[in-house]
Amino acid sequence: MSRPDRSRTSAHQLRPFFSSQNLLNRADGSAQFDFGGSSVMCSVVGPAEVRIRDEKLDRATIEVVARPLVGIPSIKEKAREQNIRETLEPLILSGLHPRTGIQIVVQTMKDDGCILSTAFNATIMALMDAGIPLKSILGSVTCMVDEKTNQIWLDPTTEELAQAKSAHVFVFDNKSSITSASAGAQGKDADVDMDQDTVGAAILFSDSTGLFTEEQYFECAQICFKAAQAIHGFIRTAIAKKLEKEYQQTHA
């Protein structure tokens, strides 16, 4: 049952998360999201002016720039940019701001595994901070299958990822979490409902590396789905705290 990360006792335990919004002065929206030792800062500018070449007549152009911890961006960052952009494009109601550009910059601050998941969560918080119209929010979690024990570890560190047989990144939206929560409250066999939801429309993005069986994949999806609920809850609390600060003068 033990895993290399000594700070955690259970295989399905997430590292403590932390987030903070509205950190940057000159961006329209910004946020930082941490998963333990991993940290990503995201800034959003938009809806702003866009180069004529990139202008789309019926919707906003979404541009994602990923920056590595050190050095110049490589193929890894390009892939991350594409992953984030393709997941967010259907989520952002870009039709409300035609002929404009929305630029999202994702900067890795600390890297201890699960950077893609951390980046997803940071991005959605920055987009909300910028007031970009969104269809729903998302929550992302990474898990891995251990090489020796075949155990599924949630939110692995770099050290743990070194001994992974396979690693899986999942993104879930908050709309499907509502349906599964109500389904779980109604029926006793909530696990069956949950299974259907996780396999169904709930997944916005999934990226797997390594060798794994179908069973392992679905088990990972289900564990990550449950963990994503915690992320959604956390995002809600974080936003509520920020709004409370903003409205304390009007309440008084």
Added chain:
Amino acid sequence: MASINPSEDQDQQSTEPRIVLPGDELPPTETGLVEDAATLAPTIKLGPGLQPMDDDTIAAVKAGVLKHASVGNRWWIESNQRRYVSVAGENVIGVVLGKTVEHYKLDIGTAQPALLGVLAFEGATKRNKPNHNVGDLLYCRISLANKDMEAELECFNPTTGKADGYGELKSGFVIKTSLGLARRLLDPKSLILRLLGKHIPFETAIGMNGKVWINSGSTKHTILICNAIRNSEYLNERECSTMVKSLVDKL
């Protein structure tokens, strides 16, 4: 529009702040959209932050506080952001970027610069019209806002044809605040402006685009007021008065 159940209570807004995130659906039981839709034909007015979705539900698209007024069954989300998106009828402060034969181009903080007709001033004629240069500050009203086009501005009250305070803002200083803070400053009971007004006389013009123009007797005072307004955003009432007091004491 107001065809909702008349027995509904009269209070203007819901009692406790309800925080919504993008994707949260508006409960159909509260909007009255489900009950006897054919007979009652309830109408609902959606404000900023709410959008009808593909699956015939109404969902939030921004994070903020859900607000409701029973008069007219109006629902909206009060949220804060920094980037301005033009809305017809709002007052804004713009900086002149350039001038063509027919229009001034103004930066009001939106994605595209807004257009202000050279004749859109009180009593302006082809022969006799005000002349503004690049860099001038103008307080104007958005006369036309469309997501596909640049916003159009005017510098007079369309009902009276009078200037009514619109026009060039001479001297003074402009700061950029968040849109939420600008809205709060426009409240006549605004805490920070009341506190500052007790110590220093000053003039101010607040644009819904987050630009706030301040003018006072001396530069020292203007700087103090600007700093106080910027600092006030996340403070509560007590912290605000301490902050203003300490700033004024340092003068």
